[in-house]
Amino acid sequence: MTRTLLLSPHTDDVELGCGGSVAKFIEQGHEILWIAFSVAEDSLPAGMPKDTLAREFEKVVQGYGLGEEQREILGFRVRHMSEHRQEVLDHLVKIRSKFSPDIVIGPSMHDYHQDHQVVANEMVRAFKSSSSIISYELPWNNVRFDSQLFVPLEERHMQRKWDALQEYRSQMVNHRGYFEREFIFGMARMHGVQCNNTFAEAFEVIRWRL
Numbered sequence: 001m002t003r004t005l006l007l008s009p010h011t012d013d014v015e016l017g018c019g020g021s022v023a024k025f026i027e028q029g030h031e032i033l034w035i036a037f038s039v040a041e042d043s044l045p046a047g048m049p050k051d052t053l054a055r056e057f058e059k060v061v062q063g064y065g066l067g068e069e070q071r072e073i074l075g076f077r078v079r080h081m082s083e084h085r086q087e088v089l090d091h092l093v094k095i096r097s098k099f100s101p102d103i104v105i106g107p108s109m110h111d112y113h114q115d116h117q118v119v120a121n122e123m124v125r126a127f128k129s130s131s132s133i134i135s136y137e138l139p140w141n142n143v144r145f146d147s148q149l150f151v152p153l154e155e156r157h158m159q160r161k162w163d164a165l166q167e168y169r170s171q172m173v174n175h176r177g178y179f180e181r182e183f184i185f186g187m188a189r190m191h192g193v194q195c196n197n198t199f200a201e202a203f204e205v206i207r208w209r210l
Helices: 013-027 052-063 081-099 114-127 155-166 181-194
Strands: 003-010 031-038 071-073 103-106 132-136 149-153 199-207
Touching (some): 003 013, 013 103, 031 081, 081 114, 114 132, 155 181
Parallel strands (some): 003 031, 103 132
16 A cells, blocks of 8 residues: 655645645555644634634545544644744654655645745655655746646546635635636646646656655
8 A cells, every 4th residue: 555645834735736636546545644734823814713724624634535543733833834944854754754655745846935845845854765755736836847747637536626625715715816716627637738638737756766
């Protein structure tokens, strides 16, 4: 069984970057561990309870058919992860020892969000000698992205991704373009064309162990 570790600096990053692939991996029988480093309490719209994103994330995990033991929410403050770089690394090293992932999926090394940079860098430090490492695409944060690996997807995988994103009602009120169905499915169609499939998600390869 393939053990796959998902690293999400904030609760919605994995779903946005590779939510369709997650659905496919679960369907294929991967053992999943999903880590959310921050629930971004300080970024919530005014008046929303502080645990809003944590509750939304729990619904997402349940929607994918995963149990409580397959997810972990950490308490890092949004946009302040650089102050806790060593703590991030220490936690990843513990996960490496306990879970021993075959594949680690996290943000791109070319992602310019400050929290994403920390997770990407510490991900490589922690797993460079032990696991295959690939990065998902968040084009609004990337100045560049090298589409080196494609995961072909079926419509059911994309629908699961879309259903997951719909749980983040707190983010819908901001009317961000990357939460729109047209954008989500359009990008997947573009990558599908690149690999001769209807839909696909693209990844950068940092390290691959055969």
